[in-house]
Amino acid sequence: MARSEQDLLSTEIVNRGIESSGPNAGSLTFSVRVRRRLPDFLQSVNLKYVKLGYHYLINHAIYLATIPVLLLVFGAEVGSLSREELWKKLWDDARYDLATVLGFFGVFVLTLSVYFMSRPRSVYLIDFACYRPPGELKVTKEQFIEKARKSGKFDEASVEFQRRIIQSSGIGDETYIPKAVMTDENCVTMKQGRLEASMVMFGALDELFEKTRVRPKDVGILVVNCSIFNPTPSLSAMLINHYKMRGNILSYNLGGMGCSAGIIAVDLARDMLQANPNNYAVVVSTEMVAYNWYPGKDRSMLIPNCYFRMGCSAVLLSNRRRDYHRAKYRLEHIVRTHKGADDRSFRCIYQEEDEQGFRGLKVSKDLVEIGGEALKTNITTLGPLVLPFSEQLFFFATLIWRHLFGGGGLQTSAKKPYIPDYKLAFEHFCVHAASKTVLDELQKNLELSDNNMEASRMTLHRFGNTSSSSIWYELAYLEAKERVKRGDRVWQISFGSGFKCNSVVWQSMRSVRKPTSRNPWLDCIDRYPLPSN
Structure with missing residues (x-):
């Protein structure tokens, strides 16, 4: 087997139990499963998802x-x-x-x-804000490991495992974590969760209201998504109470939907704006690091500790025609893919207790493979909505040729369909900054350049995996670099538990100048991109 093919395969040995009868009675039996790390997008394209994309296109x-x-x-x-x-x-x-x-x-x-x-009303993105925690919460990789050791929550084997993971994670030395996670106290409490939630959400919304000069009472729709921490009253109620929002506000709180919930929240806000004209909608996306902290020994549950960091985004949407001239972006398309009907996908990221009773997120070894399948479905559906006609023509010609002659003598020359060039559809890519491994695999399979992946890699390095808000830190990076020009199309894509993969496409309404204040990258943008990355 060639080396390049071996790199795409993973081997798993599964204990099938003790043989009950036969010559091997009383012996342990095993099976070996070989799986691809990421599905080869070139080998199979499901036509039903192509047709689904065209169904969206000709809806009206x-x-x-x-x-x-x-x-x-x-x-x-x-x-x-x-x-x-x-x-x-x-x-x-x-x-x-x-x-x-x-x-x-x-x-x-x-x-x-x-x-x-x-025809649906146009939905505009007026502006957005990304919270940057205070400097005293910044931690280097070495400090992270030392504090983990001194906290007394982990044995030496668990500390060493986290060291190996974080060294190859793509995360830098300036990410943020709550103080409570590195002390000997129990950080998985409602009190610590509320403290972190109020810090990041109020910080992001204060910045948003200051930038847009919109009063909290002017907001008619509020959508908050946080996967793990879901207190009563809800996080949306916490915001309404803090900002004294109006009594007839339409508020929604999305929980347990993983890192792709930010796009789901935007989709919900869009639907509500279609039903409620002349309105503002605010979408808040975050995750509580302290409440999700795992102090046990299960290695599959220790992985989230190494990647997730503090962060929050707040987005202001509007369907008011008079906001056309001051809006930054116009919402073009949202495509959502859900693989929850498949058991492996459903249990790929699963919250449960370990043998010691500690609650955590269990990450399956099949994560990259399952995520790749969801991504393939999502981009196949998205293609007809965004790709130039020439790309679609080549794609369909080779796809039909493959299905007609793939089993015959022309199989060798026609076994791979033409894969459209998504770089022709978008000027900017904001891929969820999950981990270095995931970004490497996606770049290779989508044939994206280093420049296309720059915002995602730099966000992972500077802020870590901030869950559903990471795609907004990436867009903030592009704005800080003054790369967004009038008419540019931005593709934000994220994936998370369920298993889900979601895409949203924005079109820039104007060229975005380098911000002079209220951007999380302002103090460090001149240092990026990093030469080593």
């Missing part, structure tokens, strides 16, 4: 299809007449022709009215 096109038909019919009738005959029809037989003309324009106006009435 039926109305527009009527217009060219009417124009064709009317033009054919008029075009067959000379100027004298047309004049005679219009004026000498006015009753007949006037009724025809009025009938045509009536259908034309009705078609346009139905189309524009059924």
